[in-house]
Amino acid sequence: MARYREIYDDVENIASSINDPHEVAHFYGTVIRLVAHDFMDHDSTDSNDPMGSDGCVDWNAKPNAGLNSVWHEGSDLFELWQNKYPDISWADFWIMAANAIIFDTSEEDESGGKLDLVDTFLWGRDDRSSCQLSDTRLPTTAGCQQVEGVFLERMGLTWRDAVALLGAHTLGQGHKMFSGHFGMWMPNVDEARIFNRQYYQELVSRSWSPRILSTNPFESDFTTSEIDDPNPKMMLNTDACLVYDIEGGPCCTRTDLFKANGESHCVTMEDTQCPVYDASNPRIEATNAVKEMLDGNDNANFYEAFREAWFKATTNGHSSLKTIAESC
Numbered sequence: 001m002a003r004y005r006e007i008y009d010d011v012e013n014i015a016s017s018i019n020d021p022h023e024v025a026h027f028y029g030t031v032i033r034l035v036a037h038d039f040m041d042h043d044s045t046d047s048n049d050p051m052g053s054d055g056c057v058d059w060n061a062k063p064n065a066g067l068n069s070v071w072h073e074g075s076d077l078f079e080l081w082q083n084k085y086p087d088i089s090w091a092d093f094w095i096m097a098a099n100a101i102i103f104d105t106s107e108e109d110e111s112g113g114k115l116d117l118v119d120t121f122l123w124g125r126d127d128r129s130s131c132q133l134s135d136t137r138l139p140t141t142a143g144c145q146q147v148e149g150v151f152l153e154r155m156g157l158t159w160r161d162a163v164a165l166l167g168a169h170t171l172g173q174g175h176k177m178f179s180g181h182f183g184m185w186m187p188n189v190d191e192a193r194i195f196n197r198q199y200y201q202e203l204v205s206r207s208w209s210p211r212i213l214s215t216n217p218f219e220s221d222f223t224t225s226e227i228d229d230p231n232p233k234m235m236l237n238t239d240a241c242l243v244y245d246i247e248g249g250p251c252c253t254r255t256d257l258f259k260a261n262g263e264s265h266c267v268t269m270e271d272t273q274c275p276v277y278d279a280s281n282p283r284i285e286a287t288n289a290v291k292e293m294l295d296g297n298d299n300a301n302f303y304e305a306f307r308e309a310w311f312k313a314t315t316n317g318h319s320s321l322k323t324i325a326e327s328c
């Protein structure tokens with residue numbers, strides 16, 4: 001346990017040594033994203049090669065672009081592992097580093113506690129040196145079929161789990177040079193360094209309009225600001241579809257919001273309201289989960305749902321992991 005806590009301190013020290021707030025947000029975000037890309041290749045229906053958290057991502061594959069900014073020989077995090085924790089597998093170490101960041105960036109509840117995922121942590125994952133084609137199991141940003149494919153069908157999670165995990169998009173940002181999707185889910189870089197339920201508030205309270213990407217005109221996402229805004233805001237189709245049915249064609253998520261001068265807040269499609277799911281649509285479960293995260297005065301529902309989903313996602317496919325006490 002002492003070592004586990006030491007990793008929290010060491011990761012916090014790396015973050016505190018970074019001066020630029022955008023770089024801090026990117027460091028936080030990329031470590032969490034790295035763990036997600038390690039576990040999102042799990043396929044419980046493939047008994048030959050289910051994959052999952054195994055310290056293996058295909059660094060050259062397009063969906064993983066940007067992950068090597070925190071994990072390459074010479075990076076602070078890699079050096080920390082190499083110099084102090086080389087006996088710990090990459091898979092275990094990445095999860096501990098992510099848990100450290102989530103603890104550090106989460107908000108205190110009424111009793112002064114933060115989100116500490118220590119009780120979800122089991123160790124003993126073996127690293128793989130090769131996981132070819134794992135990237136083909138990673139979701140694209142196209143829409144909710146992708147969310148269903150990765151989380152419900154292959155990882156065996158629920159809509160509530162999927163919605164909770166996607167709440168991690170409260171941290172960090174997208175980049176033109178990596179995915180082509182650029183901007184933050186949050187309105188500013190201060191918010192993009194706090195792990196809280198703000199993602200859901202942003203999703204339901206703003207007018208998100210479709211944006212064709214200059215980096216890839218065949219792909220789109222959603223924004224609330226002009227394309228050349230220095231701090232554009234962003235929601236991916238896989239985020240927007242948790243509440244809005246975006247499959248019927250381009251639409252704006254809130255056509256009912258107006259500026260003081262009467263102009264619509266929608267950047268485009270100001271007359272076309274995105275429909276919401278009706279009770280017979282299975283995706284209503286996603287919307288209900290978003291409502292659950294927003295219910296109450298604090299992050300309690302989000303933190304509890306995230307804790308459950310993170311445990312399932314990081315242990316998926318493993319049958320002999322051990323509790324920290326067993327390492328003593």
Ligand code: HEM
Pocket residue numbers: 025026027028029030032033036066139140141142146147150165166168169171172173174175176177178179180181236238
């Ligand atoms: C349907 C599933 C998902 C899709 C399609 C998706 C897509 C993306 C994309 C396109 C980016 C921008 C990458 C870049 O250009 O830098 C991103 C960033 C990020 N993702 Fe996801 N993601 C998914 C699930 C997850 C999950 C499960 C987590 C964690 C639990 C996560 C955490 C993050 C974080 C924290 C960032 C910010 C990284 C940074 O600041 O560089 N994502 N995601």
